[in-house]
Amino acid sequence: MFVIISYDVDVKRVAKVHKVLKKYLTWTQNSVFEGEITEGKLKQCLAEISRKTGEHYDSIYIYRVENPKHIKKVVFGVEKDFESMFL
Amino acid sequence: MFVIISYDVDVKRVAKVHKVLKKYLTWTQNSVFEGEITEGKLKQCLAEISRKTGEHYDSIYIYRVENPKHIKKVVFGVEKDFESMFL
Structure with a gap:
């Protein structure tokens, strides 16, 4: 399946949540990730x-x-x- | 159709872009909007x-x-x- 995941978390946890999502999906913009993922991997990610x-x-x-x-x-x-x- | 729109714009233009999107869609989180929209209205919005x-x-x-x-x-x-x- 294809998923778009956006997060809104306390600033103290932004880096941690970003890091987890980056393992499973592609970061697009700000607090938004996207990508193809299996049901199992999505459960693991969540x-x-x-x-x-x-x-x-x-x-x-x-x-x-x-x-x-x-x-x-x-x-x-x-x-x-x-x-x-970073350019 | 259903759309999800996310934006990443210069801070000087965030409020303006947010205001336009709010006319057409529902704001969900941070810089993300969603909603059902017609092709015509989407063109107008963009x-x-x-x-x-x-x-x-x-x-x-x-x-x-x-x-x-x-x-x-x-x-x-x-x-x-x-x-x-705001609570």
Whole structure:
């Protein structure tokens, strides 16, 4: 399946959550990740995140599209990648 | 169709871009908006955004899912809404 995951967590936990998501998905922009992932890997990823996040403040939104053919990404403006952030 | 739009724009333009997107979609988290929209309204929205953004820095990512039934949203943790941000 294809997923888009965005997070909004306490600033103290941003780096930890970012690090977990980066293991499983591709970082796109700010607090947004995307990529193809299996059900098992997604569960594993969310279990790891749940150990790093707080119940009363943090939130993670997961948009699931079972068939990656059903989603199309269009970039408007500059397509950023990790390197461009440090140039 | 259902769209998820995330933006990464210069801090000087964040409020302007946020305001345009809010006219057409629902704000979810940080720099992410979502919602059902027609092709015409999406074009109109993007035209408005293009007038507010800079070509060499800003980026807008649009994920399109033609049939809203093909996308499923799961919230993990706290589901934030506009009001909760000010409580």
